[in-house]
Amino acid sequence: MNILAFDTALSAGSVALVSNGAVLATxxxxxxxxxxxxxxxxxxxVLAEAGKAYTDIDRIAVTVxxxxxxxxxxxxxxxxxMSLAADVPLVGASTLEVMARQVANDHPSATDIHIxxxxxxxxxxxxxxxxxxxxxxxxxxxxxxxxxxxxxxLLSGTSGVAAGNGVxxxxxxxxxxxxxxxxxxxxxxxxxxxxxxxxPDSVPEPLYLRAPDAKLPGGKEVGA
Amino acid sequence: xxxxxxxxxIETSCDETAAAVVAPDGNILANVILSQLDDHRPYGGVVPxxxxxxxxxxxxxxxxEAMGQAGLGYSDLGGVAATAGPxxxxxxxxxxxxxxxxxNVHRLPFxxxxxxxxxxxxxxxxxxxxxxxxxxxxxxxxxQLLIVHDVGKxxxxxxxxxxxxxxxxxxxxxxxxxxxxxxxxxEQTALxxxxxxxxxxxxxxxxxxxxxxxxxxxTAVTRTAESLGADITENDKADLCASFQAAVADVLENxxxxxxDIFQRKASESEGAGQNxxxxxxxxxxxxxxxxxxxxxxxxxxxxPASGDYDPASLAxxxxxxxxxxxxxxxxxxxxRGRLGALCAHKGFNLAxxxxxxxxxxxxxxxxxxxxxxxRGLQDSLDTPARARWPLDPDAPAAIGAGVKA
Numbered sequence: 212m213n214i215l216a217f218d219t220a221l222s223a224g225s226v227a228l229v230s231n232g233a234v235l236a237t238x239x240x241x242x243x244x245x246x247x248x249x250x251x252x253x254x255x256x257v258l259a260e261a262g263k264a265y266t267d268i269d270r271i272a273v274t275v276x277x278x279x280x281x282x283x284x285x286x287x288x289x290x291x292x293m294s295l296a297a298d299v300p301l302v303g304a305s306t307l308e309v310m311a312r313q314v315a316n317d318h319p320s321a322t323d324i325h326i327x328x329x330x331x332x333x334x335x336x337x338x339x340x341x342x343x344x345x346x347x348x349x350x351x352x353x354x355x356x357x358x359x360x361x362x363x364x365l366l367s368g369t370s371g372v373a374a375g376n377g378v379x380x381x382x383x384x385x386x387x388x389x390x391x392x393x394x395x396x397x398x399x400x401x402x403x404x405x406x407x408x409x410x411p412d413s414v415p416e417p418l419y420l421r422a423p424d425a426k427l428p429g430g431k432e433v434g435a
Numbered sequence: 436x437x438x439x440x441x442x443x444x445i446e447t448s449c450d451e452t453a454a455a456v457v458a459p460d461g462n463i464l465a466n467v468i469l470s471q472l473d474d475h476r477p478y479g480g481v482v483p484x485x486x487x488x489x490x491x492x493x494x495x496x497x498x499x500e501a502m503g504q505a506g507l508g509y510s511d512l513g514g515v516a517a518t519a520g521p522x523x524x525x526x527x528x529x530x531x532x533x534x535x536x537x538x539n540v541h542r543l544p545f546x547x548x549x550x551x552x553x554x555x556x557x558x559x560x561x562x563x564x565x566x567x568x569x570x571x572x573x574x575x576x577x578x579q580l581l582i583v584h585d586v587g588k589x590x591x592x593x594x595x596x597x598x599x600x601x602x603x604x605x606x607x608x609x610x611x612x613x614x615x616x617x618x619x620x621x622e623q624t625a626l627x628x629x630x631x632x633x634x635x636x637x638x639x640x641x642x643x644x645x646x647x648x649x650x651x652x653x654t655a656v657t658r659t660a661e662s663l664g665a666d667i668t669e670n671d672k673a674d675l676c677a678s679f680q681a682a683v684a685d686v687l688e689n690x691x692x693x694x695x696d697i698f699q700r701k702a703s704e705s706e707g708a709g710q711n712x713x714x715x716x717x718x719x720x721x722x723x724x725x726x727x728x729x730x731x732x733x734x735x736x737x738x739x740p741a742s743g744d745y746d747p748a749s750l751a752x753x754x755x756x757x758x759x760x761x762x763x764x765x766x767x768x769x770x771x772r773g774r775l776g777a778l779c780a781h782k783g784f785n786l787a788x789x790x791x792x793x794x795x796x797x798x799x800x801x802x803x804x805x806x807x808x809x810x811r812g813l814q815d816s817l818d819t820p821a822r823a824r825w826p827l828d829p830d831a832p833a834a835i836g837a838g839v840k841a
Contacts, residue, residue: 219636245820247528247531247532247820247821248820249818250532251532251535251539251818252541252817252818255539255817259645280484280487280525282528284487284528284532285528285532286529288491288494288529288530288532288533288536289535290536291494291495291533292494292495292498292533292537293536293540295498295499296536296537296540296541308831313606347703416491417488417491419488423482423484423485423488424482424484425478425484425485426478427477427478
């Protein structure tokens with residue numbers, strides 16, 4: 212199965228073409244500012260390097276967030292239209308899941324994996340996982356956007372490993388081993404997850420975890 | 436370049452999610468649109484993040500629907516076009532990335548369309564109008580007078596130095612608590628009102644240029660509403676709406692009249708210089724009226740004028756009377772259409788107003804702009820960025836007193 216996978220939801224871009232577990236080609240873009248310009252040419256480059264056409268692709272995989280709203284929409288909009296035009300199924304995975312799997316690949320003995328991303332505005336996106344099989348993870352909690360304090364509370368009393376660019380913002384108990392350097396997502400890992408997952412009944416949507424910024428006239432909050 | 440088939444157009448720059456398919460001969464094969472009005476109504480205006488979320492949620496289905504209505508597969512298309520700006524960047528990004536993806540999958544030519552050029556060229560889709568013509572672009576985000584010389588070649592004669600005219604309508608509706616969107620409501624309310632009851636300002640009329648200003652008018656509406664106090668009646672509101680609309684019409688009429696004089700002066704200058712009065716427009720003028728006039732099969736008359744020399748000082752009029760095109764959402768206003776129609780009759784201009792559904796934001800105009808651009812070989816690469824600001828005439832001098840939005 213040939214899987215075209217890409218991520219633009221965090222602070223960088225990653226594209227990979229993976230065939231039955233073998234990485235055929237990859238392309239990375241460290242600059243989040245130019246992802247709207249770079250993404251489609253990156254996909255083209257990966258296809259060309261792998262010697263594949265869209266007709267050879269069996270599945271497209273994309274990260275749905277959480278992350279920057281613009282970044283996740285660049286990836287998800289592209290993936291949704293690409294899968295429509297190429298008539299290929301689209302599988303989504305969250306950025307938290309992909310990062311957790313990257314940790315699981317590097318630390319096979321880790322049982323509980325806590326991922327924490329900087330969500331700005333003094334908040335983090337966080338979720339805890341357990342490894343599942345060779346290429347996926349199973350959630351131990353719901354993904355949330357929350358304050359540092361709330362996230363610290365969620366981690367207290369737990370053990371395992373913690374990673375992500377927001378892990379330094381929260382308090383981790385001594386029972387948790389903090390792993391450095393997990394700031395970038397790897398589209399190859401995303402491809403592996405997508406290969407093992409069933410095709411969802413509905414087309415993946417962005418996972419925002421936050422309501423839009425909008426105030427009703429008179430300063431009332433949304434839903435108030 | 437002959438287009439190999441119809442063009443898929445995508446529009447997501449404000450609060451309408453839209454997809455359309457237009458054939459090279461101007462036949463609209465599909466034109467689907469989803470308004471987000473209900474999503475934004477509680478806020479009294481468009482909320483960018485809510486708009487972007489709605490675009491990504493709906494666009495894929497709308498594209499499928501448009502292609503289904505057109506009865507085409509993606510490989511049958513001759514190109515893909517999307518609004519690349521100006522507009523709310525989060526939404527623009529959604530449409531632009533979707534179009535790039537579809538173009539890339541089927542190796543189709545791609546056109547990154549300026550939303551304003553979409554409005555500007557609609558009259559060529561609906562009226563088969565030849566270049567050049569005068570354009571009054573009036574919408575919620577823009578108020579400009581331009582000479583449309585050719586595809587991609589605009590000469591800005593005037594712009595607003597503060598609010599757009601549609602913005603002034605929305606704000607008036609908000610001040611009077613009439614609801615959202617303001618344009619149609621104010622127009623409707625004004626029908627019952629006395630336009631001479633309140634003497635509202637007509638800003639900039641004494642200035643010798645063609646620029647607009649509406650923020651002072653908005654302030655005057657606020658003051659007048661405040662002076663009427665909490666006892667303001669439905670009659671008061673109707674009178675204020677009518678007075679407001681009359682002031683807007685006076686301003687548009689005065690500025691447009693000035694632009695008509697400039698347009699005609701330039702035309703007579705280029706005739707006086709011994710040029711064929713039909714010269715520049717000759718090559719691209721539809722040879723006979725009707726849908727087949729811009730047919731891709733007969734594209735000898737669509738021969739790449741974009742690559743030719745272009746001198747904005749020389750302006751050759753099309754056959755017969757010159758034309759004024761009104762485009763943009765505010766062009767749907769029947770009162771303003773009537774006033775500008777009277778001006779045209781007085782000045783010897785044809786008035787060209789596209790049907791209302793093609794005046795307000797839509798994807799058919801983007802697909803058509805794609806037809807016009809791609810048939811001239813004006814293709815864009817798939818690394819084209821989205822642009823929040825994108826003036827049609829980047830060489831126009833800044834309007835005195837204008838803010839960054841102008």
